Structure formats: C-alpha cells, structure tokens
Amino acid sequence: xxxxxxxxxxxxxxxxxxxxxxxxxxxxxxxxxxxxxxxxxxxxxxxxxxxxxxxxxxxxxxxxxxxxxxxxxxxxxxxxxxxxxxxxxxxxxxxxxxxxxxxxxxxxxxxxx
Amino acid sequence: xxxxxxxxxxxxxxxxxxxxxxxxxxxxxxxxxxxxxxxxxxxxxxxxxxxxxxxxxxxxxxxxxxxxxxxxxxxxxxxxxxxxxxxxxxxxxxxxxxxxxxxxxxxxx
Numbered sequence: 001x002x003x004x005x006x007x008x009x010x011x012x013x014x015x016x017x018x019x020x021x022x023x024x025x026x027x028x029x030x031x032x033x034x035x036x037x038x039x040x041x042x043x044x045x046x047x048x049x050x051x052x053x054x055x056x057x058x059x060x061x062x063x064x065x066x067x068x069x070x071x072x073x074x075x076x077x078x079x080x081x082x083x084x085x086x087x088x089x090x091x092x093x094x095x096x097x098x099x100x101x102x103x104x105x106x107x108x109x110x111x112x113x
Numbered sequence: 114x115x116x117x118x119x120x121x122x123x124x125x126x127x128x129x130x131x132x133x134x135x136x137x138x139x140x141x142x143x144x145x146x147x148x149x150x151x152x153x154x155x156x157x158x159x160x161x162x163x164x165x166x167x168x169x170x171x172x173x174x175x176x177x178x179x180x181x182x183x184x185x186x187x188x189x190x191x192x193x194x195x196x197x198x199x200x201x202x203x204x205x206x207x208x209x210x211x212x213x214x215x216x217x218x219x220x221x222x
Contacts, residue, residue: 042117042214043156043200090155101146102210104155 006091006105021076021108023091030096032074037088081112115139117213119201124219125191133186133199133216141206147175147186148200196220
C-alpha cells in the first residue's frame with residue numbers, strides 16, 4: 001500500500017492568487033516528482049527531486065517552484081495562478097533504483113477562474 | 114525528439130482478450146513501464162520490462178522488443194473493472210520517465 005498524500009484534492013481559486021499544493025510520503029523515498037495531466041493527455045513532468053535540497057526542472061517548470069527541505073515533503077508553489085494552470089497535478093515518489101516503480105498520490109484538481 | 118505512441122481508445126468485450134500496443138523512440142532505454150489509471154484517479158503500477166520477452170502476472174502480461182522499440186500489454190479474461198486508461202512509459206538514458214498519452218480501454222458486457 002502506497003503512502004503518498006496530496007492536499008487539497010480539489011481547489012478553485014481566482015486569477016493572480018499564490019497557491020501551494022502539498023505532497024507528503026511516508027515511505028522514505030528519495031525521488032519525488034510533480035506531474036501535470038490534462039484529461040486524456042499524457043503526464044508532463046513539472047519538477048523532480050533526487051533527495052533533500054535537490055530540485056530539478058522538468059518540461060513545464062517555468063511558472064512554478066518547489067522545495068525539498070525534508071525527505072517526506074515536496075510542495076509545489078504557483079506564484080500567480082492563471083486559467084491556463086487549470087489541470088490535475090499528480091505527485092509521485094520512488095525508491096530511486098532504475099527499475100523501481102513510481103507511487104502516485106491521488107492528485108489535486110486545480111481550477112483557476 | 115522523444116516520442117511514445119499508443120492507440121487513443123480501444124473497445125473489447127467482457128471475458129475476451131485485448132492487446133494494447135506501445136511504440137517508442139527515446140534517447141536511450143532503461144526499461145518500460147505499464148500503468149493503469151482509472152478515470153479521476155492516480156496511475157498504479159502494472160509491469161516493468163527491461164529485457165526482451167514476455168512477463169506474465171496473472172491476467173496481465175507485458176512484452177518487450179528493444180530492437181523494434183515496441184511493447185504490448187495483454188489483458189486476458191477481461192472484467193468490467195478493467196475499463197481504464199493504460200499508460201506506457203519509458204525510462205530514458207537520463208533515467209527520466211517519458212509518458213505516452215495512454216490508451217482508454219472500454220469494456221462492454
């Protein structure tokens with residue numbers, strides 16, 4: 001059973017607001033990831049981390065930031081939300097070996113109005 | 114560029130067998146994953162292939178041919194609960210997962 005949690009599950013906010021999406025895992029995994037997924041589309045990597053104080057940008061990182069101060073916590077921040085940010089955001093973690101599977105959180109469905 | 118192709122949608126009958134194909138062109142290859150994703154939910158791991166051949170796990174099997182850049186997921190004895198999207202993902206030379214758009218599988222009674 002995977003133990004990776006995202007909050008909130010659903011969020012509706014106004015344009016221009018700053019928001020932080022939370023992700024925590026209790027498995028002690030070194031690698032953590034943030035993905036964005038629109039309905040029926042592929043997952044796009046936003047940011048990833050290989051451990052504490054390690055963060056890297058993915059394909060869609062330009063409008064968001066992450067931090068990894070603790071192994072279990074990997075929050076994603078949008079400084080100024082726009083309607084184009086409306087999407088599902090999925091957090092995932094893995095042990096770090098090449099063949100290890102990624103475990104996903106339940107996702108945050110964000111709507112920016 | 115890196116590319117993963119899967120059919121957008123497939124339909125099959127309960128109790129039957131279905132094969133979902135995935136072709137890939139990536140910078141390097143360190144393994145291929147299949148995930149299942151029910152509507153509105155997170156993806157869950159199904160299988161991992163890094164060597165050529167067939168891996169069987171209950172009703173689900175996954176095949177890989179590295180020389181052809183090709184994999185398939187075979188689902189037997191289909192059940193209604195198998196209705197979901199099936200995502201193919203390749204681990205590239207940088208150990209980054211490259212995701213396909215997924216195949217939506219519709220099971221009819």
